[in-house]
Amino acid sequence: MKHSRPALLAALLFAAATLPWWAGNQYQLHLATLISAYWVLIGGLNLVVGYAGQLSIGHVGLLAIGAYCFAILAGAHGVHPALAVAAAGALCGLCGLLLGLPSLRLPGFYFAMATAAFSLIVTEMSLALGGLTGGGVGIAVPAFPPPFDTPQGFYYLCAGAALLVTWLTGNAARGTWGRGLIAIRDSQVTAQAVGVPVFRAKLVAFVASGIAAGLAGALFGALQSYITPDTFPFDLGLFFFVCIIIGGRGSIVGPFVGTAVLTALPELVAPLAKLGTFFYGLLLLVVVLLVPEGIGRLVEAAIRRFRPAREESVPVRPDLARLAAAIREGRG
Amino acid sequence: MSLEAREVSKRFGGIAALSEVSLALEPGEVHGLIGPNGSGKTTLLNLLSGYYRADAGGIVLDDEDLTLATVQRRAFKGLARTFQKPRLLPALSVLDNAALGGWRDCSAGFLASSAALPRARREDRMLRGRAEELLHGVGLGHAIGRRAGNLEHAEQRFLEIARGLAMRPRYILLDEPAGGLTPAEIRHLGGVIRTMRDCGIGVLLVEHHTDFVFRICDRVTTLDLGRIIAHGAPDAVRRNPDVIRVYLGGSHAAA
Amino acid sequence: MDGLLIAIVSGVANGAVYGATALAYNAMFSTSKVLSVTTGHLAMLGGVFGAWFITALGVPAWLALALAIAVGALFGLLTELIAIRRVLARSDEHLWLLSTLALATMVSQAVGLWWGTEPKPFPRLIAQDDTAGPLDQKYWLPVLVALLLAGLLELFYRRTLYGKLFVAMSEDAFAARARGIPTDLVRAASYALAGAMGALAGFAAAQLTFAYFAIGLTLTLNGFIALAVGGLGSNPGALVGGLVLGVLSAVTTYFIGGEFQQTVAVGLLMIVLLVRPQGLFGHPDVRPV
Numbered sequence: 001m002k003h004s005r006p007a008l009l010a011a012l013l014f015a016a017a018t019l020p021w022w023a024g025n026q027y028q029l030h031l032a033t034l035i036s037a038y039w040v041l042i043g044g045l046n047l048v049v050g051y052a053g054q055l056s057i058g059h060v061g062l063l064a065i066g067a068y069c070f071a072i073l074a075g076a077h078g079v080h081p082a083l084a085v086a087a088a089g090a091l092c093g094l095c096g097l098l099l100g101l102p103s104l105r106l107p108g109f110y111f112a113m114a115t116a117a118f119s120l121i122v123t124e125m126s127l128a129l130g131g132l133t134g135g136g137v138g139i140a141v142p143a144f145p146p147p148f149d150t151p152q153g154f155y156y157l158c159a160g161a162a163l164l165v166t167w168l169t170g171n172a173a174r175g176t177w178g179r180g181l182i183a184i185r186d187s188q189v190t191a192q193a194v195g196v197p198v199f200r201a202k203l204v205a206f207v208a209s210g211i212a213a214g215l216a217g218a219l220f221g222a223l224q225s226y227i228t229p230d231t232f233p234f235d236l237g238l239f240f241f242v243c244i245i246i247g248g249r250g251s252i253v254g255p256f257v258g259t260a261v262l263t264a265l266p267e268l269v270a271p272l273a274k275l276g277t278f279f280y281g282l283l284l285l286v287v288v289l290l291v292p293e294g295i296g297r298l299v300e301a302a303i304r305r306f307r308p309a310r311e312e313s314v315p316v317r318p319d320l321a322r323l324a325a326a327i328r329e330g331r332g
Numbered sequence: 333m334s335l336e337a338r339e340v341s342k343r344f345g346g347i348a349a350l351s352e353v354s355l356a357l358e359p360g361e362v363h364g365l366i367g368p369n370g371s372g373k374t375t376l377l378n379l380l381s382g383y384y385r386a387d388a389g390g391i392v393l394d395d396e397d398l399t400l401a402t403v404q405r406r407a408f409k410g411l412a413r414t415f416q417k418p419r420l421l422p423a424l425s426v427l428d429n430a431a432l433g434g435w436r437d438c439s440a441g442f443l444a445s446s447a448a449l450p451r452a453r454r455e456d457r458m459l460r461g462r463a464e465e466l467l468h469g470v471g472l473g474h475a476i477g478r479r480a481g482n483l484e485h486a487e488q489r490f491l492e493i494a495r496g497l498a499m500r501p502r503y504i505l506l507d508e509p510a511g512g513l514t515p516a517e518i519r520h521l522g523g524v525i526r527t528m529r530d531c532g533i534g535v536l537l538v539e540h541h542t543d544f545v546f547r548i549c550d551r552v553t554t555l556d557l558g559r560i561i562a563h564g565a566p567d568a569v570r571r572n573p574d575v576i577r578v579y580l581g582g583s584h585a586a587a
Numbered sequence: 588m589d590g591l592l593i594a595i596v597s598g599v600a601n602g603a604v605y606g607a608t609a610l611a612y613n614a615m616f617s618t619s620k621v622l623s624v625t626t627g628h629l630a631m632l633g634g635v636f637g638a639w640f641i642t643a644l645g646v647p648a649w650l651a652l653a654l655a656i657a658v659g660a661l662f663g664l665l666t667e668l669i670a671i672r673r674v675l676a677r678s679d680e681h682l683w684l685l686s687t688l689a690l691a692t693m694v695s696q697a698v699g700l701w702w703g704t705e706p707k708p709f710p711r712l713i714a715q716d717d718t719a720g721p722l723d724q725k726y727w728l729p730v731l732v733a734l735l736l737a738g739l740l741e742l743f744y745r746r747t748l749y750g751k752l753f754v755a756m757s758e759d760a761f762a763a764r765a766r767g768i769p770t771d772l773v774r775a776a777s778y779a780l781a782g783a784m785g786a787l788a789g790f791a792a793a794q795l796t797f798a799y800f801a802i803g804l805t806l807t808l809n810g811f812i813a814l815a816v817g818g819l820g821s822n823p824g825a826l827v828g829g830l831v832l833g834v835l836s837a838v839t840t841y842f843i844g845g846e847f848q849q850t851v852a853v854g855l856l857m858i859v860l861l862v863r864p865q866g867l868f869g870h871p872d873v874r875p876v
Contacts, residue, residue: 055684102857109622109684110860113811117853120808128846172446175456176438179428182421190419193381194499195407195436204442234804238692245685250423278700281692288685289673293423316471316490318520320527323469323497327531330462330500 016159020152029151030223035263036158037219042240042259043165043252044212047205049241050249051173053185054202055108058115060237061122062092062210066217067227068126068133071141081144089214096210097203104202119237126229138228141221158219165212170252172208181205182250235277242280246287248294257296333394334358335411335503335534340379340389342372349375350558352389357503357534362525364545364566365538367555368579373538374416376555377505380536381413382406394502408436412501416508418488420495422481427460429480429491430467433498434459459498466494470524486517493524503534510541522548542580546570554579589720594841595834596721600795602833603733604630607788608810609817609825610736614781615663616820617757618774619675624687625666627806628694629659629785634793635702635800636786638709648712655790656783663782666690667775691807699800706799725794732791733829736784737822753777757820808849812856818869827867831855 016032023029041063048054066088074084103114126133133139143149148157172178180201183191191198221227239262247258262280266273275282291298335357342350350372357363365373378384380391382403390399393409401409412433420429437459440452467476470490475483480491489509496504506525510518518541525548528535539545545552545566552569554562556579562572569575612626636658640651670686713724743750756763756773764770789796789806796802813832817824835855836848859866 053681055681057688102861106860108681109811110815112684112688113808114853114856116804117808117849117856120849121853124846124849128844167448168446171448172442175445175452176431176435176440176459177442177445179421179424179432180435182424183432186421186423187419189383189415190421190432192383192403193407193413193415193419194433194495195404197404208442208446235692238688275700276696278693278696281689281696285670285686285689285693288682288689289669292677292682313484314474316486316517316520318471318490318524318527319469319473320523322465323524323527324531326462326465326469327497327528327533329465330497331531 016163019159020155026151029155031264031267033151033155033158033223035260036155036162037216037223038240038243038263039162039256039259040158040165040219041213041216042243042255043162043169044209044216045240046244046252046255047169047172047181048202048209049244050251050255051178051181051185052202052205053249054104054206055112055241056115056206056209057112057241058117058119058237059209059213059240060232060234061115061119062095062213063217063220063236064122064126064229064232065095066092066214067141067221067224067232068139068217069214070218070221071139071227072132075140075142081142085215085218088218089211092214092217093207093211096207096213099210100203100206104206105199116234116237119232119234123229123232123234126232134228136229138226138231140226141224143225144222154223158223161215161219166252166256173252177201185249238277239280242284246283246295248296251294251296254294254296335380335394335536336392337376337380338390338392340376340386340391342375342379342384342387348558350379353555353558353560355553355560357536359502359534360529360532361550362529362535362537362548364549364552365536365555366540366542366545366552366579371555372558373555374507375558377413377507377536377538381411381505407499410500410502411505412496412499412503413505414489414492414496414507414509416511418492420480420483420488420491422479424480425476426467426472426478426480426483426491427463427476430463430494430498431459433495434463436499463494463498466497467491470494471520485512486514489513489521490524497528501533503536504528505536505538507538508540509537510539510544518544591841592721594837596726597795598834598837599830600726600729600792600833601837602813602830603730603826604788604792604796604806604829605809605813605832606826606829607729607733607736608785608806609814609829610733610740610822611781611785611788612810612814613820613822613825614740614777614784618753618760618770618777619667619671620760621671621675621683621687622811623666623671624684624691624807625662625670625694626781626785627808627810628691628803629663629782630789630792630806631695631698631800631803632662633659633786633789634709634796634802635698635798637790637793638707638798639702641710648710652787652790656786659782659784659786659789660779661782662694663778663780663785664775666782667778671774671778672771691803695800695803698803702798702800704800706797709793709798711794729788729792729795732788733826736788737826740784740822749776809852812852815856815866816859818866820870821866821868824866824868
């Protein structure tokens with residue numbers, strides 16, 4: 001499996017780069033753009049949910065703030081879209097900080113409820129601050145300037161952003177930070193024992209996910225071209241969350257596949273669209289009860305069954321000279 | 333230079349778990365801590381490593397008062413520990429588990445790390461390399477790529493020690509590291525502990541396996557009902573009538 | 588002035604619903620140490636099924652009440668069987684949050700698909716014309732029921748054998764099991780009890796909240812805030828927390844408008860958690876590592 005990974009990645013990148021040519025119609029291209037925009041958010045949220053194990057179900061609130069910020073700055077105030085995108089990211093990073101500061105100290109259920117409440121507050125605010133957001137009527141979102149003003153161009157912009165998020169979170173996840181966040185998720189006591197500043201590390205991941213959500217909001221808003229409070233229902237936050245849990249915690253490929261499949265599935269299978277969020281709830285329940293590690297782990301286990309790794313029992317036999325050298329080197 | 337508990341006391345509800353216990357762990361010594369179940373051994377370990385806060389008394393590490401310091405701060409000051417029931421990250425590989433101990437040497441911020449700046453990559457390679465050497469050293473070279481959740485019990489114990497050593501500690505607290513090990517594995521554990529000592533690390537060994545403790549320790553402290561009842565060279569402690577009465581004799585009678 | 592009076596009375600009534608929801612949280616928490624996301628949906632089921640039995644099936648109100656309570660108890664029981672029992676055995680602290688969230692999503696969406704996503708009015712239970720103002724049944728019914736529930740629960744815990752089993756299990760589940768108490772059965776019973784309580788409260792309050800699928804989520808959230816304000820595990824605290832939250836939102840709605848209700852509720856939660864994390868009536872947790 002180690003050897004097939006780069007090949008798989010290259011094939012995936014090639015498919016994504018050539019998608020506008022082989023996509024059957026504009027709608028499929030739109031779907032691919034939507035998946036990319038969602039992934040910008042979910043990729044960042046993955047650090048919080050999949051790695052640090054903090055169950056945020058309210059990231060749709062940050063998505064909405066990002067979208068409104070972009071629409072208001074780039075639309076009503078004529079700010080350059082690139083600047084407006086940066087502002088959306090910065091604002092949502094700040095909101096993440098303000099939300100995370102009180103809530104990330106709380107136990108799991110309290111945190112989940114705080115994020116849920118946050119997304120409801122954002123809905124309330126977007127209705128109340130009609131002068132800014134257009135209230136219930138909504139507000140138009142300007143398109144990005146050329147060359148991103150065509151469906152193809154905008155697809156490449158979103159896909160590029162998605163790729164960037166994947167790369168950034170992948171780097172973080174593979175290194176010391178990824179290990180520290182997983183320690184927070186799986187054993188808080190261990191995390192403390194090795195010196196991981198639990199609250200601060202969670203906050204860093206949460207702020208990063210906020211910035212990603214802000215960028216995603218700008219892209220998502222531009223893709224929708226018109227947004228109202230109904231564009232950002234509470235269920236959308238659940239959807240983001242479910243994509244990660246179903247794909248599998250502690251992985252990047254899993255949640256990405258989860259995002260792609262769950263976004264496309266209801267569009268391709270009409271009865272599922274009618275069931276809507278019920279379907280996500282059912283899927284979540286099945287996964288939690290049967291494969292709590294996520295479907296990604298199931299696939300991994302299946303591959304391993306085909307290629308059984310030789311894990312025979314070898315007695316532990318220390319190499320004390322090497323141990324002494326390693327300890328001395330560290331203390332050197 | 334030592335890790336010291338100075339007359340620490342700890343109560344849970346109405347029960348005194350520890351009463352005015354003093355203990356000093358010197359660099360380069362193996363210090364045994366024995367006593368019957370409930371005598372306060374693990375409580376003392378939790379006070380030293382910062383999971384509990386002392387009701388009275390103080391914790392001093394190399395002349396710095398750490399009585400109120402967090403667990404993390406003590407880790408940064410060079411204090412590592414293992415747990416009675418190994419606490420590993422089952423989803424991660426053995427190498428990643430050991431490399432987790434390198435957190436205190438990670439200077440790359442989240443941004444540098446996620447942008448894969450050369451400095452961050454070099455640092456991560458270094459931490460992994462050190463973890464790998466330590467794993468070979470404790471005898472887990474064959475298991476480096478495995479998921480920690482698939483390890484056998486003895487391997488988990490040695491992995492916890494490797495993780496502790498990856499923190500480059502000056503003092504390491506081992507909570508019943510021989511629990512569940514075979515005689516051959518206990519011999520290997522002894523080798524690892526002696527090696528740590530010879531490299532200048534102070535080892536506090538909490539253990540029920542008294543033969544092992546008296547064989548390997550330079551000094552032994554015995555607790556009973558939250559108080560120190562004997563302290564000194566292994567042979568002297570072994571012959572101490574109080575120790576024989578409350579612990580050694582008792583355990584033979586029970587066995 | 589009359590407006591303010593009505594606002595406060597409706598705040599008290601809403602607060603009673605939050606308080607009753609918090610009581611249901613407590614009943615389930617005591618035996619399982621789980622805060623279930625389904626809690627608010629129990630009341631939603633009571634309101635929706637009550638309205639359906641009376642208006643669609645033409646069942647008399649007392650029978651509709653009994654049937655709605657049965658639906659709530661059944662859903663509570665199913666929650667324990669599906670989302671709690673298997674998950675608790677695995678001892679991963681996140682899983683029960685996920686499983687109850689999944690179940691809550693399913694039940695609210697299923698009701699939305701079947702009953703419709705618009706709020707529907709709940710029939711009058713007692714003959715009374717619409718001129719009673721603050722004395723209207725839609726205000727005092729939920730208050731009466733919340734007080735009744737708290738009182739009966741107290742009697743149940745103190746006076747009955749079954750109640751004592753609940754208390755024993757809430758204090759120390761391991762010890763309870765060691766002494767031969769059938770903990771699975773007690774836990775299932777507590778979930779059925781919470782379901783019945785929630786449905787009764789939802790039925791009594793539905794003239795105020797309407798028979799509406801989305802109030803499940805609102806009540807899960809506001810019931811939880813009432814619980815956290817009053818103190819997790821305390822039943823008097825649950826009622827007081829609900830009252831504080833209900834009156835506070837009603838008064839702010841009266842003075843600055845209804846646009847910021849959720850914001851005010853969460854603000855209250857944050858202030859309480861900062862100043863007194865264990866809540867007004869809670870005990871600070873002593874939990875060694």
